[in-house]
Amino acid sequence: xxxAQVLDGRAIAKAVREEVKGRVDRLRERNVIxxxxxxxxxxxEPGRLYAEQIAKSAAPLGVQIDIRQLPSEASTNDVVVxxxxxxxxxxxxxxxxxxxxxxxxxxxxxxxEIDPRKDVDGAHPYNQGLLxxxxxxxxxxxxxxxxxxxxxxQVGPLDGARAxxxxxxxxxxxxxxxxxxxxxxxxxxxxxxxxxxxxxxREGEILVAxxxxxxxxxxxxxxxxxxxxxxxxxxIDGHFVGDVDHDAVAAIARLLTPVxxxxxxxxxAVLLRSVVEAAERSR
Amino acid sequence: xxxAQVLDGRAIAKAVREEVKGRVDRLRERNVIxxxxxxxxxxxEPGRLYAEQIAKSAAPLGVQIDIRQLPSEASTNDVVVxxxxxxxxxxxxxxxxxxxxxxxxxxxxxxxEIDPRKDVDGAHPYNQGLLxxxxxxxxxxxxxxxxxxxxxxQVGPLDGARAxxxxxxxxxxxxxxxxxxxxxxxxxxxxxxxxxxxxxxREGEILVAxxxxxxxxxxxxxxxxxxxxxxxxxxIDGHFVGDVDHDAVAAIARLLTPVxxxxxxxxxAVLLRSVVEAAERSR
Numbered sequence: 237x238x239x240a241q242v243l244d245g246r247a248i249a250k251a252v253r254e255e256v257k258g259r260v261d262r263l264r265e266r267n268v269i270x271x272x273x274x275x276x277x278x279x280x281e282p283g284r285l286y287a288e289q290i291a292k293s294a295a296p297l298g299v300q301i302d303i304r305q306l307p308s309e310a311s312t313n314d315v316v317v318x319x320x321x322x323x324x325x326x327x328x329x330x331x332x333x334x335x336x337x338x339x340x341x342x343x344x345x346x347x348x349e350i351d352p353r354k355d356v357d358g359a360h361p362y363n364q365g366l367l368x369x370x371x372x373x374x375x376x377x378x379x380x381x382x383x384x385x386x387x388x389x390q391v392g393p394l395d396g397a398r399a400x401x402x403x404x405x406x407x408x409x410x411x412x413x414x415x416x417x418x419x420x421x422x423x424x425x426x427x428x429x430x431x432x433x434x435x436x437x438r439e440g441e442i443l444v445a446x447x448x449x450x451x452x453x454x455x456x457x458x459x460x461x462x463x464x465x466x467x468x469x470x471x472i473d474g475h476f477v478g479d480v481d482h483d484a485v486a487a488i489a490r491l492l493t494p495v496x497x498x499x500x501x502x503x504x505a506v507l508l509r510s511v512v513e514a515a516e517r518s519r
Numbered sequence: 520x521x522x523a524q525v526l527d528g529r530a531i532a533k534a535v536r537e538e539v540k541g542r543v544d545r546l547r548e549r550n551v552i553x554x555x556x557x558x559x560x561x562x563x564e565p566g567r568l569y570a571e572q573i574a575k576s577a578a579p580l581g582v583q584i585d586i587r588q589l590p591s592e593a594s595t596n597d598v599v600v601x602x603x604x605x606x607x608x609x610x611x612x613x614x615x616x617x618x619x620x621x622x623x624x625x626x627x628x629x630x631x632e633i634d635p636r637k638d639v640d641g642a643h644p645y646n647q648g649l650l651x652x653x654x655x656x657x658x659x660x661x662x663x664x665x666x667x668x669x670x671x672x673q674v675g676p677l678d679g680a681r682a683x684x685x686x687x688x689x690x691x692x693x694x695x696x697x698x699x700x701x702x703x704x705x706x707x708x709x710x711x712x713x714x715x716x717x718x719x720x721r722e723g724e725i726l727v728a729x730x731x732x733x734x735x736x737x738x739x740x741x742x743x744x745x746x747x748x749x750x751x752x753x754x755i756d757g758h759f760v761g762d763v764d765h766d767a768v769a770a771i772a773r774l775l776t777p778v779x780x781x782x783x784x785x786x787x788a789v790l791l792r793s794v795v796e797a798a799e800r801s802r
Binding site: 364 | 700704
């Protein structure tokens with residue numbers, strides 16, 4: 237039984253970080269220090285872990301991360317005020333509000349407060365809208381990470397490829413579908429209402445799984461020789477499990493991202509690249 | 520040979536206009552007159568015809584249309600100034616800039632000048648962005664017309680249906696794909712780089728053709744019993760021809776929009792409905 241080659245997110249993230257480091261060094265010569273505010277709510281444990289991961293990756297590159305934790309009972313207005321402070325602060329070129337926000341908060345109102353020029357996680361409707369226009373400024377970091385993985389030379393051309401995206405969230409599924417369309421792939425977006433999913437998924441030379449269900453993608457959903465990107469990070473029995481049934485799919489796919497070590501580290505790295513881009517543009 | 524039933528755009532447009540008329544009457548009781556500024560450039564003959572068509576439909580409903588024609592050599596700044604005047608005018612609740620604009624103009628810059636609350640043709644990135652979030656405020660009128668046609672009872676449920684959209688423009692293909700996804704259809708977006716198009720198009724229980732090539736969609740691209748929406752309006756030998764080879768496809772499809780008399784009249788009617796919505800919200 238042949239085994240899929242691993243698309244190594246850690247190695248790709250390392251290459252992105254090296255590029256970021258060079259750009260930070262050039263900014264420092266102009267006395268610019270890239271700085272990103274991350275707004276998050278107490279009690280959001282995955283959000284806190286992600287923010288700390290970003291800070292840990294950022295430090296050796298010379299990128300500053302300001303984590304601004306608000307009480308878990310913070311109101312929409314409290315979050316808006318925290319965002320507005322970061323928007324007004326000329327020393328801060330980048331802002332990310334940790335998502336998903338609790339249901340009692342108006343996520344759309346909060347996203348609208350972020351200056352689109354500082355919106356490194358592509359949350360503002362303005363930045364989402366450019367995707368519909370076929371352009372990009374800032375896109376959600378996870379979607380950018382999926383594209384970074386799919387642009388690796390071993391994946392082959394996206395132009396003319398058949399791609400299937402499982403999941404239609406505003407942070408992964410829809411933006412990835414639009415980014416793949418802009419890259420000239422032919423994209424099908426599947427979701428919980430899709431009928432006959434296995435046969436449709438099997439049409440994909442590229443299959444992106446962003447459904448949030450552990451081991452959802454089984455071997456019967458994968459075209460032999462496909463490239464499979466696993467966006468899932470489900471915490472099960474003390475460890476992370478992807479949306480893809482890894483062992484079964486590895487026997488069918490040609491390229492497959494692991495979990496952990498796939499989309500995750502690349503997401504952190506491309507977010508830092510966006511912070512540096514925001515800092516470069518801020519002059 | 521069975522013949523497809525015609526999805527009659529003129530009848531659907533009439534029903535929409537009747538609804539609009541009732542809403543205009545209620546606005547008048549509050550001394551609000553819905554008014555839309557249409558900015559267009561001299562020499563844009565299809566744009567002028569469309570604007571006149573809108574004005575003609577609007578008059579009996581009590582909706583006012585201000586056509587603001589600029590010289591064909593107008594600069595981006597000239598158009599921005601014309602838009603800004605309409606944005607500042609409290610008597611005008613709706614603005615449309617006729618698209619496509621000539622290549623010498625910065626269409627994105629102009630779209631950004633439109634107040635999203637007056638942006639009845641969904642051109643501003645903010646309104647495009649809400650589509651990525653799975654929400655809608657104003658969407659491009661042609662995309663709204665496609666959805667109006669697809670929501671007719673004879674079409675059947677969109678939920679779970681397989682839909683194929685031919686074309687990925689910012690005004691039709693991409694927004695229609697996002698609107699169909701939000702309506703729980705499983706959508707594939709095809710375009711000029713798609714390989715094996717006929718077989719993919721044949722997967723669609725719903726097929727939306729927005730490619731701008733006369734009679735592009737042939738019988739081999741249509742699933743038997745499909746609903747086919749023809750967005751094309753190609754002017755050939757003195758009359759309008761759609762993107763669908765109408766006679767051949769009528770033998771295969773179950774429902775088919777004619778050209779003219781399909782998407783066109785519905786587009787004008789739903790645009791007027793958006794003008795009334797903008798006027799209703801302006802209070």
